[in-house]
Amino acid sequence: MAERTGVRTAGSPETVVVGAGLVGPVAAMYLAGRYGPVTVLERHDDPRTAAAAGGRSLTVILSARGWRVLRELGLEERVRAISVPLHGRRGHLPDGGTPLTAYSRDGAPIWAVERARLQHILLDAAEATPGVRIRFGEQVVGVDLDAPEVRVRGASGERVLRCAHLLGCDGAHSAVRAAMSARGVREHVGTLELAYQEITLELPWCEPENMHYWPAGDALFGAFPTLSAGRFTGCVFLRRQGPAPSYAAVAAGLPAPDQFAAAFPELARAIPDLGEQLAAKPVSHIALVSCDTWVWEDRAALVGDSCHAMAPFMGQGMNCSFEDVRVLAACLDGERGWSAGLAAYERQRRPDADAVSALSLEHYRTMSRLPEPGAEAAAALSRRLSALFPDRFVPLYERCAFTEESYAGAQESERRLRRLVREIQDRHPGAADRIPDRELRGHVLSRSPLC
Ligand SMILES: Cc1cc2nc3c(=O)[nH]c(=O)nc-3n(C[C@H](O)[C@H](O)[C@H](O)COP(=O)(O)OP(=O)(O)OC[C@H]3O[C@@H](n4cnc5c(N)ncnc54)[C@H](O)[C@@H]3O)c2cc1C
Known part of the structure; x- marks a missing residue:
């Protein structure tokens, strides 16, 4: 399909972003400076007004990937000022045990921030960005991917808004994804x-x-x-x-x-x-969402929970979504035209989203179940390996929360580490915790770094 330019009519935005949750305002800020006017449509009222405040108290965790985006948008200091540093996870077990798991080996924290206050900062910043317009109380009730255009229902009735590009930042029950699904895209929603x-x-x-x-x-x-x-x-x-x-x-x-x-x-x-x-x-x-196609020609893309809503226990849903936006902008900058840019975005992000979604579900199972003796022995051996080889065996949580390594790469490294742990345990049934460091080191060094 040939690249289209200038499809929008006079007065219509270059890009329509559906959804002003956490990701929509971020996407608008990244795109407006580069690709012209952006209109963000949000079905709810402005959450900064007293009438809309719903008394929600959800806290979200910000880690390296999220901070990178906030830094690029010039918002790091403002968000840091309302965030609380967290150094570890303290379990309170039914048997009275209170194990502490540090988030990182060097004591670096992740950060807890009230979701509503973070959203207010993002909305303020997006509204202050030249070219960005946010319209609250406007629900997208129809999406035409070919035009592209959206049918919007607001206080004064329905209207149609045309644009050149459409971003679905409309969360797990995305209208943009529904339009793609109606055209044969396979989605999994649970x-x-x-x-x-x-x-x-x-x-x-x-x-x-x-x-x-x-x-x-x-x-x-x-x-x-x-x-x-x-x-x-x-x-x-x-x-x-x-x-x-x-x-x-x-x-x-x-x-x-x-x-x-x-x-x-x-x-x-x-x-x-x-x-x-x-x-x-x-x-x-x-909601748990995955989707086998994230982009539609040069016209539309899904970003954030609209294509990868995941279990929340790794604290990566928003961080991953912010990274989606950064990568999307980099792909558009680096490729010729939106068609190639959007395709590159999907190629890069989909395996990562699949990986972090799977890891998040697994982490939920680990956290919610009471610790099993076998699992603790394997975890202890992993910790020893990572202490002996700090650069080679980086703990999974650290890879996800403190680096910008691809999630798929982190998942693969974790698989390798677990294979190694199993192999050592099989060689020393019931006695792996007593293997001297020298022997453990020798075992690892005898293997290729990729095993
Ligand atoms: C309990 C819980 C804890 C979490 N903790 C963390 C955490 O610690 N760290 C982390 O990184 N992530 C966390 N997450 C995940 C994080 O909240 C999501 O990944 C993030 O909110 C996704 O942002 P989004 O903008 O894609 O979707 P949303 O935040 O859902 O925003 C979508 C927006 O689109 C609007 N919308 C929807 N349909 C339409 C329509 N048709 N027309 C107009 N507007 C529409 C909605 O009203 C909404 O405002 C947690 C999630 C949960 C549930």
Whole structure:
């Protein structure tokens, strides 16, 4: 297909971005400076107005990939000022154990930030960017990929907006992806077996430099410190179906606070308004999305959760999505025309999104289940290998959160490390933890670095 230029009519934007969640404003800022006017359409009201504030308290984790993008947009300092550094993950196990897992070997932190405040900064910055216009209360209800154009429903009725390029930053239930799916693109949309509610709480005995989690087999509670001393924002994750604790059991009449107290007795005692919060806070589901095509000729592309909504437990969904935008802009800059640029973007990002989605699901299983003895022995051996060969065996979490290595590369390195651990354990059944360092070193050095 020949590259089209100047399809837009007078007054219409060069690019329409659907969605002003976390990714839409970032995409608008990257594109407007390079490729002309951008209009962002958001179905909800402006979240910065009092009327739209929904009392949500979700915390998101920012790590290297996200910071790189914020730095490039000149927003690093503003976001850093509202973020809390986190050095590790403290488990509070049913047997009383409180293991601490550092996020990095050199003590570098990841950062917790209130999602709503981050979004406000992004919206302010996007609106201040020449060429960017954000229209709230405008829902895209139809997408014509050929024109391309979108049908928009707002307070004053419906209208059609034409453009040269269309970006679907409209999250897990994307209208742009739906249009592509109607033209034969294969999408996989599922729902995580856990749903969640946001809970705020005081945890004066929990150190504020760590994230804290309480695994309960079929349920999980995670809490992040905020800028107010002792105050945490948390999420309780319960299964949607199955026996208590679950939302199905709540629906069947077993009171939510009773189920919560049985799973998390320590927390139940610490949250005086637990019943009120569980009754008032919405239960949110977590969509899992993948899609075998992300771009449509030179006209449209999916970015962020619209093409890779994932389990949230690695804290990479937004970070990965911000990186999508940076890579998209680099591909457009580096290739001749949008057709080649969008194709390069998909080639580069899709394997990475598949990898980090798979890793996130696996990480959720590790965190929610109680530690198994065999798994702990393997993890201990991995840690020893990474201490002996710090550059060769970088822990998976560190690769994802502290580097910009491709996620697919990180996944492959982790597979190699696990193969090596299994091999060593097979050679020394039940005694791998007693192998002297010298022997362990020799074993590794006898192998090719790629094994
Ligand atoms: C519990 C939880 C914890 C998380 N924690 C982390 C974390 O710690 N770190 C991390 O990196 N990621 C985290 N994530 C993931 C992160 O929130 C998402 O990856 C990120 O929000 C994706 O941004 P987005 O802009 O693609 O989608 P969204 O944030 O969903 O935004 C999409 C926007 O599009 C709008 N929209 C949708 N349809 C239309 C339409 N038809 N017309 C107009 N507008 C439309 C929506 O209203 C919305 O504003 C977490 C997610 C969850 C659920």
